[in-house]
Amino acid sequence: MADNIINVSKVWKEYGDAVVLERLNLDVKEGEFCTIVGASGCGKTTFLRMLLGEEIPSRGNILLEDSPLPEEPTHDRGIVFQRYSVFPHLTVLQNVILGLEFTQSKFTGFLFGKAKRIAVNEAKEMIAAVGLSDARNKLPSALSGGMQQRLAIAQSLIKKPKILLLDEPFGALDPGIRADMHELILSLWDQTGTTVFMVTHDLKEGFSLGTRLLVFDKVRHDPQSPDRYGASITYDIPLGMTDEKILNKIKSTTGTD
Template identity: 65%
Template structure:
């Protein structure tokens, strides 16, 4: 079974059709880069994945069931603008998600439970190269460091799906290259399924295992809002989905059997 299924998915606002005839299947571990002209519904699609925009028609299924109409721990998100809390340190930003969840059931988190959250947050900061910046506030971090922090903040809850809305658009080229390597490492390490919007076609081809092009098949100058965008190209790239190498290795060398 596919992780994600779209069947005749459509999104409209009143008479304006944004997306239509969206049909695709996405397997777990794929990295889908999404490109297309401004205004063709890329961010709207991510918002439907996140659960903050409902489909107008058709089906958007996760594990064969409709995606919940609210954000959930199974879907992390990183935006182009640094979405971290300015009044919290880097460590506190990463701890916050787990503290909210536990506080919902236990009240304020103290003692052993908070130390365990602290340890996991520090380990996540180390994964994104920010262990030295745990006590710093966002305004003391560079743009690249703030995006590393946003990634750590999203991944601490171990989501299955990571949604990225032009996460590197505001970064300098050199920093972007470093972030590309970091994202690739995190994708492989956590076996994530990633949907990333980018306006950089080279970035889309180099990072993704699959490339979607959003565009309008129909163009009508007299009624530009009458038609929505759809996936006009679905290109399989050379990169293997995250986790494939491990699964192949386990088939050749089952657990308990020496290589």
């Protein structure tokens, strides 16, 4: 148990009569890179939100390092959304320092003097790691979509989160830029050893990234009442075991591509 960072047992999520997720069981070891795929509306984002603390399971429980997951977002879980993850009124540098300022300056939310210099240096290193050094003093509105996502990743990683959650982070990017981002996220994951959960609707992305692929799909169907049963994990495949045959099989069952 102790080496599992995340422990999901018998989790259900219901909204009224609609069951979104049912009987979800999952153990994830520290440092794993899980990609989560599934058809739209299968509850993969709901699952990510539960890990984040934005949603609470209707039944069952989720343990983070053997203790119950806090029921609101906290600094031990970083998040990168598809959009709106960065703060439009702050420059790149200010966006990255923000996380340090929140922890170190409870009242004003700003750092001064020596503490500020230390934080700035740390932030500069982080910005360099995601390749944004030249854009350090730019506002997010002056950045491309890919650069904004780089910034969002840097912003999260400076807090050294135990878990990094990525909610379709590259969904809005061009294919070429997406490939660069894959390289970046893999190298950062390699350097930091953070546990990563990434939701994607791109099955290929799920196959090429990460150590473990989780496929969310409904096991049971009731044609008269589609909300009667929720989705669960139907495939849980370690990286390296994936091949064309499984890819096609998942494609046909979940209807994604």
